[in-house]
C-alpha cells in the first residue's frame with residue numbers, strides 16, 4: 001500500500017524537480033540516459049521501501065557494478081565468464097553483462113600482476129601477461145575461483161624478442177602473441193616456447209590497429225574472433241582476414 005502511494009508522489013516530485021530546476025543544457029543527459037536514471041531510481045525506491053534505513057546509508061555506493069568505459073585487455077575463461085581488465089582493475093562479465101567489478105586484479109587472480117599488457121585463455125589455462133611475465137591460472141568451474149597453475153608465474157621465452165601487447169588463442173592449443181609492430185609469435189604455453197615467429201600482416205591481415213585481445217566465437221574453431229581494442233569490439237573473419245562487424249564497447253557491454 002505504501003508503495004502505491006509513494007511511487008506517484010516520487011514521480012511527481014521528480015517531474016517538478018526537472019521542470020522547476022532544469023539543469024543547464026550542457027549537464028542535461030540525453031533522453032535515454034534520463035529514462036534509465038528514472039528507472040534506476042524506481043528500482044532503488046522499491047528497495048528503499050523495504051528497508052529505508054539500509055537504503056539511506058547506501059547513497060551512490062549501490063551494489064550494482066560500475067561500468068568500465070575502456071579496457072586494456074579481456075579474456076574468456078573456462079566457466080564461460082569474461083574478465084575485462086583496465087589499469088589495476090578487473091570486471092567479470094557474463095554474456096556481455098557486467099556482473100561484478102571493479103576489483104583489484106589480485107583479488108580475483110591470487111598473487112596476480114598489478115596490471116596486464118595481454119591476457120588469453122587456452123583450454124583450461126588463463127594467462128595474464130605483465131611485460132614478459134606470464135601468470136597462469138586454472139579456474140574452478142563451479143565456484144569460478146582462479147588458482148595459480150602449476151609452473152607459473154613464468155618468464156616469456158627469450159626467442160620472443162618483443163613485449164606482447166595482445167593475444168588470442170588458436171583451437172589447437174597454441175596462442176598468438178602480438179607485438180606493437182608487425183611481429184607475432186605462435187606460442188605453446190605448455191612447453192613455454194614459440195613455434196613460429198612471423199609478420200602478422202601476412203598471417204592475420206586486417207586486424208584492427210591497437211588490438212588488445214581476441215576471443216574465439218567458438219573455442220573449437222579459428223574461423224571467427226571477437227576482437228577488442230580499448231573502446232571498440234569487432235567481429236573478425238579469420239578465413240577472409242577481414243573485419244565483418246564493429247561496435248563501440250559501450251554498446252557491447254550491458255551494465256545494470
Ligand SMILES: *[C@@H]1O[C@H](CO)[C@@H](O)[C@H](O)[C@H]1NC(C)=O
Pocket residue numbers: 095
Ligand atoms: C545472452 O543474452 C542474449 C540477449 O542479450 C540472449 O538472447 C541469449 O540467450 C543469452 N545467452 C545466454 C547463454 O544466456
Ligand SMILES: *[C@@H]1O[C@H](CO)[C@@H](O)[C@H](O)[C@H]1NC(C)=O
Pocket residue numbers: 072115116117131163164165
Ligand atoms: C604494459 O602496460 C603498462 C601499463 O599500462 C604500460 O605502461 C606499458 O607501456 C605496457 N607495455 C607495453 C610493451 O606496451
Ligand SMILES: *[C@@H]1O[C@H](CO)[C@@H](O)[C@H](O)[C@H]1NC(C)=O
Pocket residue numbers: 170172173174186188195196
Ligand atoms: C597450431 O597451429 C599453428 C599454426 O597453424 C602452429 O604454428 C602451431 O605449432 C600449432 N600448435 C600445436 C600445439 O599444434
